[in-house]
Amino acid sequence: MTEGNSKKVVWVDTTLRDGEQTAGIVFAREEKIMIAKLLDELGVDQIEVGIPAMGEEEAETVCEIARLGLKASVMAWNRAVIEDIAKSIKCGVDAVAISIAVSDLHIEYKLRSTREKVIEQMVKAVEFAKKEGMYVSVNGEDASRADFDYLVQFIMAAKEAGADRFRYCDTVGILDPITTYEIIKKLKEQTSMDIEIHAHNDLGMATANTVAAIMGGATHASVSVNGLGERAGNAALEEVAMAVKYTLKIDHGLKQEMFKEISDYVAKASGRPVPSWKPIVGENIFAHESGIHVDGALKHPKTYEIFSPEEVGLQRKIIIGKHSGTAALVYVLEKYGIKVGKDDVRDLLTKVRKASISMKRALSEKEFLFLYHQWIAEKEQAKR
Numbered sequence: 001m002t003e004g005n006s007k008k009v010v011w012v013d014t015t016l017r018d019g020e021q022t023a024g025i026v027f028a029r030e031e032k033i034m035i036a037k038l039l040d041e042l043g044v045d046q047i048e049v050g051i052p053a054m055g056e057e058e059a060e061t062v063c064e065i066a067r068l069g070l071k072a073s074v075m076a077w078n079r080a081v082i083e084d085i086a087k088s089i090k091c092g093v094d095a096v097a098i099s100i101a102v103s104d105l106h107i108e109y110k111l112r113s114t115r116e117k118v119i120e121q122m123v124k125a126v127e128f129a130k131k132e133g134m135y136v137s138v139n140g141e142d143a144s145r146a147d148f149d150y151l152v153q154f155i156m157a158a159k160e161a162g163a164d165r166f167r168y169c170d171t172v173g174i175l176d177p178i179t180t181y182e183i184i185k186k187l188k189e190q191t192s193m194d195i196e197i198h199a200h201n202d203l204g205m206a207t208a209n210t211v212a213a214i215m216g217g218a219t220h221a222s223v224s225v226n227g228l229g230e231r232a233g234n235a236a237l238e239e240v241a242m243a244v245k246y247t248l249k250i251d252h253g254l255k256q257e258m259f260k261e262i263s264d265y266v267a268k269a270s271g272r273p274v275p276s277w278k279p280i281v282g283e284n285i286f287a288h289e290s291g292i293h294v295d296g297a298l299k300h301p302k303t304y305e306i307f308s309p310e311e312v313g314l315q316r317k318i319i320i321g322k323h324s325g326t327a328a329l330v331y332v333l334e335k336y337g338i339k340v341g342k343d344d345v346r347d348l349l350t351k352v353r354k355a356s357i358s359m360k361r362a363l364s365e366k367e368f369l370f371l372y373h374q375w376i377a378e379k380e381q382a383k384r
C-alpha cells in the first residue's frame with residue numbers, strides 16, 4: 001500500500017439473507033450461527049441474518065443469532081409491512097432492513113401500487129420501527145431502474161421518518177461502474193443520507209460497481225462471502241475488501257487472513273464450491289506455472305502478485321507443467337534437496353512438456369520427481 005485514505009467502509013454482510021436466497025441454497029441453523037460467528041470474528045459491522053416473516057423456523061434462527069451477543073449489529077430483513085417488522089423486533093435484533101420497490105416497473109406490475117402509496121407505506125413502517133428503537137435501513141428495491149427525482153423524494157421522506165440509511169439496490173445488476181459512481185455521488189449531494197450499495201452480478205460488475213459507489217460516497221457496502229446471492233450473486237466481501245485496499249488505499253479493517261477460512265466454510269455449507277480461479281480465495285490464484293511468471297515471482301513475488309498469499313490465508317504454489325521453464329524445475333528440485341542449475345535441466349524440461357501434453361494437465365510434484373529420477377537413470381545408462 002502507498003498513501004492511505006482515511007475513509008471507512010461500513011461492511012454489511014448479507015450471506016445469510018441474499019446469499020441464502022441463491023436458488024437451492026439452505027443453511028442449517030447451526031451453519032447460520034457458525035457463519036454469523038465467523039463474520040463477527042472477521043470484523044464485519046452488520047450481519048443481515050434472515051427474514052423472520054418467513055415463519056417460526058427462520059424467526060427462531062434469527063432470535064438465536066441475536067442472542068449470541070456479537071460485536072456486529074444484527075439486522076433482520078423485512079418488507080415494508082408492519083406485521084413483518086414486528087416479528088423481527090420480537091427476535092431481539094438491533095436493526096431492521098425495511099425494503100420496498102421504487103421503480104415504476106415494480107410499483108405498477110409487482111406491488112400494483114403507486115409512487116405515492118409506496119412512500120406512504122415506507123414512512124409508516126419506518127416510524128413504527130423507530131418507535132421500537134431500531135436502527136433502520138430503508139432499502140429501495142430496483143433503485144437502479146427508478147426515476148431519479150422520485151428516488152430523491154423517497155429518500156428524503158425516509159430520512160424525515162427517522163431512517164438511518166438508504167440501501168441503493170441494483171436488484172437486477174444493470175449498472176456499470178461509471179453510472180454507479182455518478183448516481184451515488186448525486187444522491188449523496190442531494191440527500192446527505194448515509195448510502196449503502198447493494199449490487200448484483202448479472203453482468204459481472206458487482207464488485208466494480210460496489211467500489212465505484214464507495215468512490216462516489218457510499219458509506220456502507222452490502223456484500224456476501226464468495227459473492228453468493230440471487231442469480232449471478234452479489235458483490236463478494238473478500239473481493240470488495242481487497243479492491244478498496246489496493247485501489248482506493250482504504251484500510252478495510254477486516255481480519256483478512258480469515259478470508260480463505262470463511263470462504264471454505266460458506267462453500268461447504270452452501271454446497272457451492274468456489275472455482276479455483278475465483279479472485280482472492282480461489283485455490284489457484286497464487287499458483288504459477290508459466291516459465292516467465294515463475295522466474296519473476298521467485299525473483300520478486302510482486303512481479304506477478306498484488307499482495308502476498310498469506311494476507312488472505314492462502315499459499316503460493318509453483319506448478320510444473322506444459323508451460324514451465326527451467327527456473328521452476330530448479331526451484332522444485334531444490335525443495336527436495338536436489339541442487340541443479342538451469343542449464344542442467346534443459347533436457348528434463350523437454351520431458352516435462354511431453355508428459356504434461358500427453359496427460360493434458362500439470363504434473364504433481366511426485367510425478368515430476370519420478371520423471372527426474374527416470375531421466376537421471378537414462379543419463380547414467382547412456383554413459384555406460
Ligand SMILES: CC(=O)SCCNC(=O)CCNC(=O)[C@H](O)C(C)(C)COP(=O)(O)OP(=O)(O)OC[C@H]1O[C@@H](n2cnc3c(N)ncnc32)[C@H](O)[C@@H]1OP(=O)(O)O
Nearest residue numbers: 021051053054078079080081099100101110111141171230
Ligand atoms: C430482491 C429481493 O431479494 S427481495 C427479498 C426476497 N426474499 C424472499 O422473498 C424470501 C422470503 N419470502 C417469503 O418467505 C415470502 O415471499 C413472504 C413471507 C415474504 C411473503 O409470502 P406470501 O404472503 O406467500 O406472498 P408471495 O411471496 O407469494 O408474494 C409476495 C407479496 O409481497 C408483496 N411485496 C413484495 N415486496 C414487498 C415489499 N417490499 N413490501 C411490501 N410488500 C411487498 C407482493 O406484492 C406480494 O403481495 P400480494 O400477495 O398482495 O400480491
Ligand SMILES: O=C(O)CCC(=O)C(=O)O
Nearest residue numbers: 018099139141142169171
Ligand atoms: O436489500 C433489499 O432490501 C432488496 C432486496 C435485494 O436483495 C435486491 O434488491 O437486490
